[in-house]
Amino acid sequence: MGMYFYPRGGSAHSCRSLARELGSNGLEVMVLAGSRSDLGGEASAPDFYAGLDLRAVDFAAAIESPDPMRYRGPAGTAPIHGSFEDRPGAPDRVLASLDDEAFELQVEAWSQAIDAAAEPGVDVLYLHHLTPLNEAAARVLPEVPIVGHIHGTELLMLERIAAGAPAGWTYAEEWRQRICAWAAACTRIVVNDRSGLERAATLLDFDEDRLACIPNGFDPIFHPGAVDRRAHWRRCLVEEPRGWRPGAVPGSVSYEEQDLEALDGVVLLAVGRFTEVKRLPLLIEAFARARQQLDERAALVLIGGHPGEWEGEHPCEAIERTGARGVFLAGWHRHDELPPSLRAGDLLVHASVWEAFGQVLVEAMACGLPVIAVERGGPATIVDDPETGWLVGPDDVEALAAAIVAAVADEGERRRRGERAREQAVERFSWSRLGGELAEVVRAAAAEPARERDPVE
Numbered sequence: 380m381g382m383y384f385y386p387r388g389g390s391a392h393s394c395r396s397l398a399r400e401l402g403s404n405g406l407e408v409m410v411l412a413g414s415r416s417d418l419g420g421e422a423s424a425p426d427f428y429a430g431l432d433l434r435a436v437d438f439a440a441a442i443e444s445p446d447p448m449r450y451r452g453p454a455g456t457a458p459i460h461g462s463f464e465d466r467p468g469a470p471d472r473v474l475a476s477l478d479d480e481a482f483e484l485q486v487e488a489w490s491q492a493i494d495a496a497a498e499p500g501v502d503v504l505y506l507h508h509l510t511p512l513n514e515a516a517a518r519v520l521p522e523v524p525i526v527g528h529i530h531g532t533e534l535l536m537l538e539r540i541a542a543g544a545p546a547g548w549t550y551a552e553e554w555r556q557r558i559c560a561w562a563a564a565c566t567r568i569v570v571n572d573r574s575g576l577e578r579a580a581t582l583l584d585f586d587e588d589r590l591a592c593i594p595n596g597f598d599p600i601f602h603p604g605a606v607d608r609r610a611h612w613r614r615c616l617v618e619e620p621r622g623w624r625p626g627a628v629p630g631s632v633s634y635e636e637q638d639l640e641a642l643d644g645v646v647l648l649a650v651g652r653f654t655e656v657k658r659l660p661l662l663i664e665a666f667a668r669a670r671q672q673l674d675e676r677a678a679l680v681l682i683g684g685h686p687g688e689w690e691g692e693h694p695c696e697a698i699e700r701t702g703a704r705g706v707f708l709a710g711w712h713r714h715d716e717l718p719p720s721l722r723a724g725d726l727l728v729h730a731s732v733w734e735a736f737g738q739v740l741v742e743a744m745a746c747g748l749p750v751i752a753v754e755r756g757g758p759a760t761i762v763d764d765p766e767t768g769w770l771v772g773p774d775d776v777e778a779l780a781a782a783i784v785a786a787v788a789d790e791g792e793r794r795r796r797g798e799r800a801r802e803q804a805v806e807r808f809s810w811s812r813l814g815g816e817l818a819e820v821v822r823a824a825a826a827e828p829a830r831e832r833d834p835v836e
Contacts, residue, residue: 382412383460383489383510385438386427387685388652389738390530392714393595394507397528398431400596400814401505406821409434411496411512413460417442421713434496436488442470448481454495457488460510463532464654465545466690474510475536475548482511482557489515497523502825506565509533509583513561524829526821527565529579531756533558535656535733537582559583566824567591569817571736572757591820594761595738596810600715601745603801606722612642612680612707615720621710622684625693629686632695632708641705644676645787648724648748650717650739651731653689658730658774660697665730665776667703669783677787678705679728682720685711721746725793726786732773734758744768744804749796751782767800 380401382394391412398408409432414424417439421427424435438459441450447459447470458481461474477485489512497520504516504525510533516525537555544551562568562583569591570579580587615621616639622632647666651657659681666679681694698706712720721727727743729752736757740750744761750768752758764770769786771778786793 380408380410380505380507381493381512381516382410382507383512384508385413385415385418385460386421386424387688389736390507390532391427392738393528393530395428395431396596396598396810397505397814397817398428400810401818401821402431404814404818406818408432409496409501411492412436413438413457415439415442434492436492448472448477449484451484452488454491457492458484461485463508463536464690465547466688469688473536473548475540475544475551475554477554478550479553482514485511486514486518490519493519503821505821509558509561513564514557517561517564521831522829524566524824524827525564526824527562527568529568529570529575531575531734531736534575534578534582541582559585564830565589566827566830567820569593569820571595572760574756574760575736593813593816593820594808595736595741596808596813597738597741597745597804598714598810600718601721601742602718603747604718604722606719608642608646608723609639611719611723612639615709615712616707621712622708623686623710624695625689626687629710632710634707638707641676641678642680642707644678645726645790645793646724647677647679647726647728647783647787648682648721648743649679649728649730650682650720650743651729653684653694655690656731656733658732659694660692660700661774661776662728662730662779663694663697663703663706664701665779666706666728666783667701668776668780669787670703670705672780672784673787675787676705677783678707679703680707680709680720680724682709682712682717684708717742718746721748724748726751728779728783729753729758730779731758732756737761741804741808744800745808747797747801749786749793749800751779751786763799763803765796767796767803 401408411434412424414435414437415422436457440456441447441459444450450458459471462471465473507528540551616634620633621629623629624631727750734757740761752762753773754770762768769782
């Protein structure tokens with residue numbers, strides 16, 4: 380199982396969970412993944428994938444080099460991965476801006492890593508996303524069938540290219556062709572929701588019959604439970620703050636004891652990276668509008684934002700622009716630290732306009748929280764309005780504010796939808812069922828010959 384990126388987003392959590400579940404279904408799984416030992420914690424693959432058979436490719440040396448994208452080093456290292464997102468100043472530049480030389484450096488490093496990891500023998504390659512790791516696989520193990528797994532960010536980049544590549548995406552068309560070729564080389568491709576089937580088939584020029592729709596499950600650590608709310612938020616926001624301002628370190632945003640009074644009311648949570656697609660500035664604006672209409676006390680806690688990474692307007696800037704009160708930045712937390720925060724909240728709000736699945740929605744529902752989300756993509760297939768949450772139109776600040784008002788003001792309805800959300804999560808997203816389905820996809824792929832293709836020149 381291959382993951383081109385170091386652990387920092389939902390696809391890494393998916394990779395880890397799927398590797399465990401395939402192992403539970405009788406398959407031997409080795410994970411090959413990017414790593415940031417310089418950051419430590421969950422950004423370090425050995426820490427994040429603990430307990431799994433892992434081969435890590437470390438980007439730390441590349442980060443220390445004059446140009447992380449042009450780094451060439453010994454086995455076990457690689458130039459920093461590219462990105463499907465365009466974040467000015469980030470070391471991992473958008474893939475569509477990388478020339479042939481940078482592409483070849485990526486492929487060379489990952490070819491070496493795949494060759495070493497596959498030495499004991501491999502029957503199937505399960506590759507997350509469509510990346511230079513796919514090209515390396517085509518060159519090193521052309522006879523091995525590939526199961527691909529699309530998480531959505533690659534489709535967003537293809538859609539931006541189709542709409543007219545932004546300035547600086549000089550090699551957009553070359554990358555579009557590569558991604559489509561990598562898709563064509565896959566025996567099967569897994570998508571996480573039915574709304575993504577047609578979208579993926581169209582953008583990748585891929586036969587929809589070869590797409591397998593299998594949602595992600597939730598880890599058993601996500602379940603309802605009692606928590607001392609004031610103590611929890613005191614620790615996260617006052618005693619051990621991790622929120623951060625643009626260009627500053629974790630902890631540069633902190634709070635005082637008196638600030639926590641806002642959290643004695645209804646607590647709304649938003650969880651994820653500070654990427655443009657998440658629409659956090661719009662959420663903050665909608666919350667500010669909703670708060671003006673509410674008699675009830677309410678607070679919004681933003682959990683996430685990988686340190687130093689953001690696109691567009693930073694949440695701190697959005698708070699200052701809108702004058703929003705009762706908005707808290709809790710910073711980046713490990714996945715296993717998330718359940719207590721979900722239990723210390725009343726409602727998850729997810730304003731993302733293009734989510735291929737929406738893992739955190741399922742995790743929140745498993746903890747008994749109802750969800751406000753956008754009626755598009757994965758969230759529209761997860762949230763049932765009016766059974767498990769509220770759905771609103773994309774980029775509709777008024778509708779989002781109205782949904783927040785309705786949810787905050789009606790405790791009984793919020794509780795009813797939360798109870799139903801827990802039931803739906805258990806019924807639909809249990810790993811005991813989903814892991815078995817995925818194992819069958821992998822076994823079927825192993826029985827088929829690899830699809831022939833020439834490596835992209």
